[in-house]
Amino acid sequence: MQIIQSKNELRKAVKSVKRKGKTIGFVPTMGFLHQGHLSLIRRAREENDIVVVSIFVNPTQFGPNEDLDAYPRDAQRDSDLMVAETVDIAFYPTVDALYPKGYTTYVEVQGPMTQVLCGRSRPTHFRGVTTIVTKLFNLVSPDRAYFGQKDAQQATVIQQMVRDLDFDLQVVVCPIVREADGMAMSSRNTYLTPGQRADAPMLNRALLDTKEMIEKGERSVAVVSRNIEKQISGIEDATIDYVAVVNAHTLEEMEMLSGEMLVALAVKFGRTRLIDNIRIEV
Amino acid sequence: MQIIQSKNELRKAVKSVKRKGKTIGFVPTMGFLHQGHLSLIRRAREENDIVVVSIFVNPTQFGPNEDLDAYPRDAQRDSDLMVAETVDIAFYPTVDALYPKGYTTYVEVQGPMTQVLCGRSRPTHFRGVTTIVTKLFNLVSPDRAYFGQKDAQQATVIQQMVRDLDFDLQVVVCPIVREADGMAMSSRNTYLTPGQRADAPMLNRALLDTKEMIEKGERSVAVVSRNIEKQISGIEDATIDYVAVVNAHTLEEMEMLSGEMLVALAVKFGRTRLIDNIRIEV
Numbered sequence: 001m002q003i004i005q006s007k008n009e010l011r012k013a014v015k016s017v018k019r020k021g022k023t024i025g026f027v028p029t030m031g032f033l034h035q036g037h038l039s040l041i042r043r044a045r046e047e048n049d050i051v052v053v054s055i056f057v058n059p060t061q062f063g064p065n066e067d068l069d070a071y072p073r074d075a076q077r078d079s080d081l082m083v084a085e086t087v088d089i090a091f092y093p094t095v096d097a098l099y100p101k102g103y104t105t106y107v108e109v110q111g112p113m114t115q116v117l118c119g120r121s122r123p124t125h126f127r128g129v130t131t132i133v134t135k136l137f138n139l140v141s142p143d144r145a146y147f148g149q150k151d152a153q154q155a156t157v158i159q160q161m162v163r164d165l166d167f168d169l170q171v172v173v174c175p176i177v178r179e180a181d182g183m184a185m186s187s188r189n190t191y192l193t194p195g196q197r198a199d200a201p202m203l204n205r206a207l208l209d210t211k212e213m214i215e216k217g218e219r220s221v222a223v224v225s226r227n228i229e230k231q232i233s234g235i236e237d238a239t240i241d242y243v244a245v246v247n248a249h250t251l252e253e254m255e256m257l258s259g260e261m262l263v264a265l266a267v268k269f270g271r272t273r274l275i276d277n278i279r280i281e282v
Numbered sequence: 283m284q285i286i287q288s289k290n291e292l293r294k295a296v297k298s299v300k301r302k303g304k305t306i307g308f309v310p311t312m313g314f315l316h317q318g319h320l321s322l323i324r325r326a327r328e329e330n331d332i333v334v335v336s337i338f339v340n341p342t343q344f345g346p347n348e349d350l351d352a353y354p355r356d357a358q359r360d361s362d363l364m365v366a367e368t369v370d371i372a373f374y375p376t377v378d379a380l381y382p383k384g385y386t387t388y389v390e391v392q393g394p395m396t397q398v399l400c401g402r403s404r405p406t407h408f409r410g411v412t413t414i415v416t417k418l419f420n421l422v423s424p425d426r427a428y429f430g431q432k433d434a435q436q437a438t439v440i441q442q443m444v445r446d447l448d449f450d451l452q453v454v455v456c457p458i459v460r461e462a463d464g465m466a467m468s469s470r471n472t473y474l475t476p477g478q479r480a481d482a483p484m485l486n487r488a489l490l491d492t493k494e495m496i497e498k499g500e501r502s503v504a505v506v507s508r509n510i511e512k513q514i515s516g517i518e519d520a521t522i523d524y525v526a527v528v529n530a531h532t533l534e535e536m537e538m539l540s541g542e543m544l545v546a547l548a549v550k551f552g553r554t555r556l557i558d559n560i561r562i563e564v
Contacts (some may be wrong), residue, residue, distance in 0.1 A: 104395070265522055
């Protein structure tokens with residue numbers, strides 16, 4: 001595995017790959033890799049000649065009071081995991097290289113898609129995501145880029161951006177990977193206390209419950225949402241940020257349940273904010 | 283010359299060029315080509331294997347009360363001129379192809395650079411420019427892109443965007459091309475009445491005068507600006523939008539004249555807004 005820090009070195013490596021007519025699969029990450037990331041890397045490995053993974057905790061997608069400094073990092077473990085998955089290039093840029101003095105350009109998907117769900121409590125988050133992903137796409141020139149369904153809104157926003165800005169690449173969204181007890185894998189799970197960790201799978205159970213209700217015929221958004229809220233409000237230490245039932249493609253709110261839906265939630269366990277979601281089609 | 287309307291066809295053509303290891307020089311235009319555009323095309327022709335010119339009157343860079351609908355168009359003449367310059371690919375996308383229903387993503391260079399000069403009277407103009415240029419860069423994958431010094435602020439903003447978003451291409455800024463009487467070439471000159479056309483070269487004369495003053499030792503921004511304002515206010519039918527003396531790289535205002543400066547102005551002749559500028563170094 002080639003470990004690259006500099007943008008110029010990466011560009012050289014990418015050009016040499018492209019000249020040979022080989023395809024590039026790209027997995028952008030913030031590191032502290034878990035099975036969710038590894039599932040993206042494996043999919044990229046299957047579908048492309050060359051796999052590039054970036055490890056970069058992107059400051060522009062964190063709000064002023066969020067966990068940028070506390071975000072978990074383990075470069076050695078990440079590197080070992082990537083080697084085991086036969087990643088070709090691990091890109092570890094520095095903050096100064098990607099956001100030099102005088103940096104001032106942002107890419108923004110405007111409108112409701114970035115204002116609902118996580119966008120409501122994290123108003124500059126998606127602007128940071130689309131900006132860094134644009135930069136990484138320009139540096140890596142991938143044929144396919146892999147994102148997790150765990151961050152459903154992020155995946156939708158990036159698909160919109162790729163379409164709108166005419167990026168010549170395919171966005172591949174991979175299923176959520178869960179722990180044995182159903183908790184969605186996340187680098188932030190490491191923040192949880194043992195008690196919170198024990199309660200966290202209740203988010204997934206509430207979503208599965210919802211799926212069952214809808215499959216049994218429930219069509220009221222209000223009834224479904226109230227049921228999730230009731231289940232979560234029973235968890236000690238948990239505060240609901242949002243529970244939402246939206247159109248899976250546009251993220252717009254629905255009046256009646258129909259078509260492809262996304263049931264998504266964000267819940268704070270103490271200071272740790274967890275998200276989870278499920279796609280349902282009727 | 284290959285005339286291409288569809289994005290997919292363009293992508294195919296670009297890929298075939300790239301596979302052969304050839305370089306692409308790109309000249310984005312709004313059509314109604316004049317000698318200024320042709321100078322960019324010639325420079326691109328000299329420096330690259332393949333020359334791509336886009337002809338697209340970009341709606342997102344026009345304000346609600348600007349001249350989008352009136353903007354001059356002459357596809358046949360443009361085509362003849364491009365053929366004469368041995369352009370390889372002329373790209374004529376439609377508005378619907380570049381801004382389909384539901385389009386919502388914008389690229390923005392934030393901060394003073396886009397708020398001063400033309401940005402003051404055209405608050406969404408540069409957002410439209412950086413958005414369309416990003417899209418065209420993604421479609422054309424140029425090695426070099428050519429812009430005119432006539433739109434000095436645009437060139438500076440695009441250089442900032444290319445640097446910030448890590449586009450792997452070189453921005454080449456070419457000198458202003460002028461009519462025999464000194465008037466800067468512009469597609470909008472066609473709007474001028476004969477009387478306005480006769481007076482318009484006074485903009486260039488005021489700039490040349492300024493250069494002489496500065497070269498003779500004048501260092502006061504106020505004195506220089508007042509001199510230009512005085513000359514222009516003597517023109518019948520002319521209203522000053524701005525006269526500015528700024529740092530040529532950052533477009534920031536200067537207290538004392540020094541280093542590389544840009545003296546820029548925008549003047550309305552009736553409803554026709556003309557811009558011109560001169561670079562001066564002391």
